[in-house]
Amino acid sequence: MMPKLRAHSFYQLTQGNISIWSSPWCTLWTSIHDYLNIQQPSFIYPSLVRDLWLPGQKVWNNGLIHLLFQQPMALVIAQTDIIDDNGPDLLCWNLTPDGICSSKSAYKLCLQEIHTNPRDAPSVLSLELKDLLKLVWKQKQLIPRVQTFAWRLLRRALPTGLRAGRFSNHISPKCCRCGIQEDEFHLFFLCPFARATWFASPWFIRSDVLVQGHASMHSILIAFLRMGHPYGSISNILNFLWCLWKARNDYLFDRNKAPPHHVHLAAKALSSDAYIDLPHLSQMQVTPQVQLPLDQLPMQGRTLRSDLLVSGPKIYSDAAFRSRKVPSLPQGEVATGVGIYISLAQDQVNMQIEASAPPTISPLHAEALALSFAAQVASKLNILRPTFLMDFLSLSSVAAIGRIVESTTPWCIRKPLATFFKHATNLQPQVFHISREINGIAHNVAQQVLHQCVQPEVCCFASAHRHTSCPVVSLLSNFQDQEFVIHDVH
Numbered sequence: 367m368m369p370k371l372r373a374h375s376f377y378q379l380t381q382g383n384i385s386i387w388s389s390p391w392c393t394l395w396t397s398i399h400d401y402l403n404i405q406q407p408s409f410i411y412p413s414l415v416r417d418l419w420l421p422g423q424k425v426w427n428n429g430l431i432h433l434l435f436q437q438p439m440a441l442v443i444a445q446t447d448i449i450d451d452n453g454p455d456l457l458c459w460n461l462t463p464d465g466i467c468s469s470k471s472a473y474k475l476c477l478q479e480i481h482t483n484p485r486d487a488p489s490v491l492s493l494e495l496k497d498l499l500k501l502v503w504k505q506k507q508l509i510p511r512v513q514t515f516a517w518r519l520l521r522r523a524l525p526t527g528l529r530a531g532r533f534s535n536h537i538s539p540k541c542c543r544c545g546i547q548e549d550e551f552h553l554f555f556l557c558p559f560a561r562a563t564w565f566a567s568p569w570f571i572r573s574d575v576l577v578q579g580h581a582s583m584h585s586i587l588i589a590f591l592r593m594g595h596p597y598g599s600i601s602n603i604l605n606f607l608w609c610l611w612k613a614r615n616d617y618l619f620d621r622n623k624a625p626p627h628h629v630h631l632a633a634k635a636l637s638s639d640a641y642i643d644l645p646h647l648s649q650m651q652v653t654p655q656v657q658l659p660l661d662q663l664p665m666q667g668r669t670l671r672s673d674l675l676v677s678g679p680k681i682y683s684d685a686a687f688r689s690r691k692v693p694s695l696p697q698g699e700v701a702t703g704v705g706i707y708i709s710l711a712q713d714q715v716n717m718q719i720e721a722s723a724p725p726t727i728s729p730l731h732a733e734a735l736a737l738s739f740a741a742q743v744a745s746k747l748n749i750l751r752p753t754f755l756m757d758f759l760s761l762s763s764v765a766a767i768g769r770i771v772e773s774t775t776p777w778c779i780r781k782p783l784a785t786f787f788k789h790a791t792n793l794q795p796q797v798f799h800i801s802r803e804i805n806g807i808a809h810n811v812a813q814q815v816l817h818q819c820v821q822p823e824v825c826c827f828a829s830a831h832r833h834t835s836c837p838v839v840s841l842l843s844n845f846q847d848q849e850f851v852i853h854d855v856h
Contacts (some may be wrong), residue, residue: 369461370475372396373506375467378780380449382424383414391415391455392446394439401439415455424448436775451770451784458777465777495520495584507601509636512608516680519550519607526553542618550583554610562626563610568597569630606633663798667766669759670798682707682800682808683734683740688725689813700725704736704850706743718811719743720854724769727778733758734779736812737765738786741852746845753789753796755805828851 377384377391383750384391384733387398391501394401405411411434412418413767418434420427449456461475479543491499502508502516518524531539543559554560555573564573589599609632616622641796663675673680686703695701706719721739725734736754744752756762761779764772768787770780802809842855 367472367476370472370479374460374475376458376460378449378458378465378777379415379446380451380453380455380784381806382414382419382448382455384415384455386412386415389415393442397438398435403436405432405434417445419448424450424456428703438781447781449781450783450788453769453771455842456771456777456780457837460777463776463778464773465645465657492584494588499602499664500586501619502604505601505604507637508604512636514602515608515611520587522550522583522716524550524611526550542614542827551577554583554607557585559613560624562608563606566627566630569595569606571595577624589838602633602637603638606630607638609633612847627709665766666797667763668799670755670800670804673800673804676753676755676796676798679744679749680709680755681740681749682709682731682755682805683736684757684805684808684812685726685736686812687724687729687732695722699715702726702735703812704739704811705808706736706740707807708743708747708749710749718856719852720811720814721850721852723849723851729750730758730761730776731778731782733761734782734786735849737761738782738846739790741786741793741795742847742850743842744793744795745847746787746842749793751794751796752790753798753801754790755798757800757802757805757809759799762797766797 372390375390377389379391389395393396411533412430418427418431419425426444426446428444431443434440435443456465459467459471461471462468499517502513502520505513508516515524518613522529527537527541528539529549531537533554539547541552541557546552546556547555552560555564555577563569564571564576575592577586581732585605587600590603591600606629610630612632613624614627616624625663647754664670670676684705686705688700688704690700702725704719704721704723706717706720706721710716710718723732723735723739726735733756737754740754754765764775764779765776765783765786768791769775770783770787842852845852
């Protein structure tokens with residue numbers, strides 16, 4: 367599993383406080399030593415990623431990079447994104463939107479590899495074990511952690527002392543209570559502590575006799591279920607086994623020496639808790655949804671029924687994902703079309719800005735780029751207290767939070783979000799979601815055929831600026847950014 371974790375993990379750079387030589391911070395990091403230019407013996411090599419930046423800036427020191435590394439490593443490093451945020455560097459898993467490595471995504475990755483390489487597939491499960499696992503997952507009264515425990519127990523994935531001791535010399539393979547080698551049979555049935563718990567009320571079972579003649583845990587459980595014990599339901603058995611496992615861990619890690627009868631009390635409480643939050647449907651009261659008055663603003667990030675409810679400057683943004691209509695774009699390549707519409711009600715001034723950006727990996731990423739560009743324009747024009755409006759609800763929700771490190775923030779939009787927060791925070795903005803119909807102008811600007819010209823066209827048609835210079839034209843004519851190219855402003 368470790369090679370898979372390395373292949374799909376990477377750092378998003380914010381502070382650069384990670385090792386250059388042993389952390390996944392750029393595309394070719396696994397072979398970074400192969401591209402290293404050996405320096406003089408007295409040369410002190412940088413150790414952290416931030417040592418490759420210009421002093422006091424989050425900008426790559428190209429001179430130092432080309433001195434230390436050969437191509438293509440030097441180019442890869444210079445093109446690695448740096449997020450303008452004060453938080454720690456973010457370790458991400460690129461197979462999930464939020465960047466968190468979940469067990470679900472890891473198992474999905476393993477299954478894909480099994481389908482690709484059938485020779486690496488696990489052994490076929492017996493029909494009895496499959497039926498028992500299905501029975502476990504169907505038990506609605508079992509809490510999820512007990513179901514997961516049962517799955518690990520039946521699939522021989524529980525980290526008992528004997529199993530975990532194979533992977534580390536620091537883990538003892540012996541039972542923490544009696545000193546005998548600890549496998550599943552010993553832990554749950556043959557240890558003196560386990561035998562005492564099974565022999566007590568309400569089981570009254572000699573567990574050492576119960577396991578005789580069985581070679582696997584699922585065969586023991588199947589035989590147990592067929593005994594007809596008055597307390598022997600699948601949920602009661604698994605709850606009791608889980609409490610035995612918890613008592614073992616409490617003793618091993620916390621030195622908590624609970625007596626055997628406490629295991630049954632914990633299992634009984636666990637079985638009762640499963641029913642506390644399940645009232646009968648006829649007794650459930652449906653809470654009516656509170657409807658906001660038509661003239662009241664919702665919370666930031668939520669849907670705004672009408673943009674007429676907002677006063678002051680309004681900035682609408684939209685993006686065209688994988689657009690082929692960008693000027694000077696080579697045939698067959700794509701880019702991101704960006705449309706911005708700004709309404710300054712107090713001066714009766716409206717602006718439409720057509721721009722382009724590099725290709726993005728998803729429509730959400732494209733919309734986030736458009737929002738960051740809108741914030742840069744607002745900062746350039748010094749538009750105070752603006753309201754940013756977009757037709758992408760998930761983007762407006764995370765943009766209203768004001769931080770990039772949230773469980774709901776997809777890792778792919780953290781950089782444009784950081785740019786948005788940097789330029790918009792001092793403007794005291796608001797952020798809302800609107801429908802596509804309300805956002806029609808920005809949508810059309812992003813989608814329409816862009817002018818076939820390389821130099822931007824910035825023009826003003828306001829009657830007030832007929833005989834004087836337009837401040838918008840003078841400010842945006844010299845707009846420069848590495849990501850965005852302005853094609854038309856009017």
